[in-house]
Amino acid sequence: MSFPEMRSCLDLIKPYVPGKPVEEVERELGLSDVIKLASNENALGPSPLAVKAMQENAAKMHIYPDGNCYYLKEALAAKLKIKPDQLLFGNGSDEILSFLTLALINPGDEAVMVAPSFSEYDFAMRLMGGVPRLVPLVGSEFAYDFDAILAAINNQTRIIFICSPNNPTGSHIQGAEFEKFLGKLPDKVLVVLDQAYIEYVTDPGHPDGLNLIDKGFPVIALRTFSKIFGLAGLRIGYGIASSALIAGLNRVREPFNVNAMAQKAALAALSDTAHLEHSVALVEQGRKMFSAGLSALGLKPVPDQANFCFVDLGVDSRQAFQTLLLKGVIVRTGDIFGYPTFIRVTYGTAEQNERFLAALKEVLADLK
Ligand SMILES: Cc1ncc(COP(=O)(O)O)c(C=O)c1O
Numbered sequence: 001m002s003f004p005e006m007r008s009c010l011d012l013i014k015p016y017v018p019g020k021p022v023e024e025v026e027r028e029l030g031l032s033d034v035i036k037l038a039s040n041e042n043a044l045g046p047s048p049l050a051v052k053a054m055q056e057n058a059a060k061m062h063i064y065p066d067g068n069c070y071y072l073k074e075a076l077a078a079k080l081k082i083k084p085d086q087l088l089f090g091n092g093s094d095e096i097l098s099f100l101t102l103a104l105i106n107p108g109d110e111a112v113m114v115a116p117s118f119s120e121y122d123f124a125m126r127l128m129g130g131v132p133r134l135v136p137l138v139g140s141e142f143a144y145d146f147d148a149i150l151a152a153i154n155n156q157t158r159i160i161f162i163c164s165p166n167n168p169t170g171s172h173i174q175g176a177e178f179e180k181f182l183g184k185l186p187d188k189v190l191v192v193l194d195q196a197y198i199e200y201v202t203d204p205g206h207p208d209g210l211n212l213i214d215k216g217f218p219v220i221a222l223r224t225f226s227k228i229f230g231l232a233g234l235r236i237g238y239g240i241a242s243s244a245l246i247a248g249l250n251r252v253r254e255p256f257n258v259n260a261m262a263q264k265a266a267l268a269a270l271s272d273t274a275h276l277e278h279s280v281a282l283v284e285q286g287r288k289m290f291s292a293g294l295s296a297l298g299l300k301p302v303p304d305q306a307n308f309c310f311v312d313l314g315v316d317s318r319q320a321f322q323t324l325l326l327k328g329v330i331v332r333t334g335d336i337f338g339y340p341t342f343i344r345v346t347y348g349t350a351e352q353n354e355r356f357l358a359a360l361k362e363v364l365a366d367l368k
Contacts, residue, residue, distance in 0.1 A: 007129070009107065009126055009127070009128070009129035010126075010127075012126045013123060013126045013127065014119070014122070014123075016119060016120070016123065017119075017336045018039070019036060019038030019039035019330060019332055020036070020038060020325070020330050021036070022034045022035075022036045022330070025325060025328070025330055029325065029326065029328075031328050033328060034328040034329075034330065035328060035329055035330065035348060035352045035355060035356070036330040036346075037329065037330060037331055037345045037346040037347075037348050037352060037356055038330045038331055038332045038344075038345075038346065039232070039332075039346065040167070040197070040227055040306070040307055040308050040346045041226070041227070041230065041232050041346065042227065042228055042229070042230035042279055042307070043282060043346070043347070043348040043349045043352060044230060044275070044278060044279055044282060044349075045230050046229065046230040046231050046265065046269065047229065047230065047268065047269045047272035047275035048272075048275070049268040049269065049271065049272045049275070050229070050230075050231060050265040050266070050268045050269040050272070051265075052268065053264045053265050053267065053268035054261055054264060054265050056264075057260070057261065057264045058261075060260070061260060061261065063260065064256050064260070065256050065258060065259055065260035065263060066260070066263065067255045067256050067257070067258075069087075069089045069258055069263055071263070071267055072089065072263050072266055072267045072270075073087050073089070075267055075270055075271075076238065076270060079270060080210060080240065081210075082210060082213075082240060083243060085243040085246060085247070086213070086240055086241060086242065086243055086246055087238055087239070087240060087246065088238060088239045088241070088246045088249055088250060088253070089236060089237070089238045089257070089258045089263075090236070090237050090238065090239070090253075090257060090258065091235045091236070091237075091257050091258060091259075092224065092226060092235040092236065092237045093194070093196060093222045093223065093224040093226075093237025093238065093239070094120050094235075094237070095235075095237070095257060096220075096222055096237060096238070096239045096249075097120050097121065097123075097124040097192070097222070098124050098127065099239075099249045099252050099253060100124065100159065100190070100192060100220070100249065101124040101125055101127060101128045101130060101159070102127075102128065102252040103248055103249050103251070103252050104158050104159060104190065105125060105128040105129070105130040105158060105159070106128070106129070106130075107128070107129030107130070108129065108130075108131065108156060109128075109130045109131070109156055109157075109158045110130065110131045110132070110133050110154065110156040110157045110158065111125050111130060111131075111132055111133065111157065111158060111159040111160065111161060112133045112135060112149055112152045112153060112157060112159075112160045112161070113132055113133070113134060113135070113160070113161040114134070114135050114136070114137050114144060114149070114161075114162075114163070114166065115134040115135070115136050115137065115338065116137070116142075116168055116169065116337035116338055116339060117137075117161065117163050117166055117167065117168075118161075118163050118166075118167045118194065118196075119336075121161040121163075121192075125159075130158075131156070133152045133157070135148045135149050135152050136148075137166070137169060137171065140302070141171055141302060141303055142166065142169035142170075142171040142302055142310075143171060144162070144164075144166075144171070144173050146177060146178070146180075146181040149181070150181065150184055150185075153185070153186060153189065157186075157189055158188070158189065158190065159189070159190050159191075159192055160185075160189060160190070160191045160192070161192045161194065162178070162191060162192065162193050162194065163194040163196075164193065164194070164195065164198075164206065164207075165197045165198075165200070165201060165304060165305040165306035167196065167197070167306070167308075168308070168310050168332070168334070168337050168342075168344040169302050169304070169310050170302055170303070170304020170305060170306040170308060170309065170310055171302060171303070171304065171305075172201060172203060172206050172305045173206070173207065174205045174206070174207075175205055175206060175207035175208075176205070178207050178212075179207070179212060179217075182212060182217045182218075182219070185218070189218065190218050190219075190220065190245075191217070191218060191219045191220075192219075192220055192222060193207075193209045193212075193219050193220065193221045193222070194222045195209060195221050195222060195223050196222065196223065196224045196226070196227055196237075197227055197228075197305070197306035197307060198223060199227070199228040199276065199279075199280065200227075200228065200280060200283050200305060200306050200307050201305045202284075202305065203305055206305065209221035209240070210240060213240065213241060213242060216242075219241065220239050220240065220241035220245060221239065221240045221241070222237065222238070222239050222240075223237060223238055223239075223240070224236070224237035224238070225237060225262070225265075225266045225269060227307065228276060228279050228280070228307070229266065229269045229270075229276075230269075230275075230279070231262065231265055231266060231269060234259070234261060234262035234265055234266075235258075235259070235262060236258055236259075236262040236263070236265075236266050282347070282349065283307045283347050285347075285350060286307075286347025286348065286350075286353050287304070287309070287347060289347075289350065289353045289354070289357070290309045290311075290345070290347065290353065290357070293353070293357035293360075294309075294311055294357070297357075297360065297361060297364060299311055299312070299313065299314075300312075307346055307347050308344055308345060308346045308347065309344070309345050309346075309347065310334070310339075310342055310343075310344050311342060311343060311345070312334075312339070312341050312342050313341055313342065313343060313360075313364065314341055314368070315341060315364065315367040315368060316340060316341065316367070317333040317334045317335055317339075317340055317341055317342055317343050318333050318335060318340070319367055320333075320343060320360075320363050320364075320367060321333045321343065323363040323366060323367070324356075324359055324360065324363055327359040327362070327363070328355075328359075329355060329356050329359045331343045331344065331345045331356070332344040332345070
């Protein structure tokens with residue numbers, strides 16, 4: 001007995017390389033007190049209000065969730081000053097990426113995306129037999145080259161993925177330049193503006209995306225509760241777009257795609273501005289600590305507007321990763337993004353940042 005052939009487009013999917021879980025490293029290396037600075041999570045954890053909401057609702061989990069996320073949708077729409085039907089929730093914003101390609105991509109259709117960037121754009125395209133077209137980011141600051149992106153568009157292009165701040169580089173786009181670029185797009189191309197880290201942005205020139213949707217540009221903005229809201233384990237993210245696009249995407253959504261606990265926690269987290277402010281301040285402190293600590297080691301991180309740092313160590317990042325691991329610090333290697341001497345490190349608490357910087361100093365002394 002054999003099973004049917006898998007669709008051939010699946011052969012082109014590269015398996016996702018997640019950050020190594022703390023428990024796995026502790027188990028494998030016999031360590032305790034391991035710190036993970038590898039997945040751009042919030043070192044403060046979730047808002048206490050979200051934790052309370054989860055505790056209060058734990059006994060109600062025999063009931064299916066509200067497939068429409070009504071209360072969360074109303075609250076978020078009011079906060080963003082948009083209509084509730086401009087919002088779509090997903091099991092993480094990852095799921096919205098899949099909705100987009102499920103709804104828009106036929107085999108052979110193309111999407112333009114920058115390199116290096118978030119791997120799930122490639123995954124979502126490949127899943128549908130779509131073809132990613134890569135445009136490199138430019139210079140030591142990994143800037144977007146919008147002319148090159150425009151030049152990569154052809155008759156098959158359906159989607160352009162723009163990630164700002166970009167994972168893994170932390171680099172970001174400017175609103176004025178982005179709007180000019182949108183004005184030059186051909187008809188029937190959708191721009192996916194991934195804003196997973198937008199809450200950390202301090203540059204007033206960065207686009208919030210919502211005014212562009214308002215102006216009628218073909219844009220969907222993606223955001224998440226996994227990063228600053230500290231709810232990555234619950235899996236909840238959302239898309240913001242015109243009501244018409246959201247209605248179309250809703251057709252490919254499973255009825256209960258966002259779990260009830262996630263909806264309760266996200267609703268509570270939204271109202272906790274103190275937690276958000278504290279989280280932003282922690283990242284700003286982390287950026288300063290890294291900048292000083294790395295410069296003392298002769299290293300220059302890529303300027304970022306996110307909660308992580310991308311830096312060229314000038315040595316094999318896999319070796320650096322392994323040695324850091326032995327010291328109980330988990331980071332992300334740059335080879336998975338095509339930058340084998342870089343690492344990506346999430347800003348943690350002051351204590352975690354100090355521990356990373358001290359460990360890195362020892363590792364570089366060994367490897368250089
Ligand atoms: C740029 C970017 N977009 C989307 C995501 C996925 O977020 P979620 O946890 O909401 O699926 C991530 C997570 O690392 C990310 O870095």
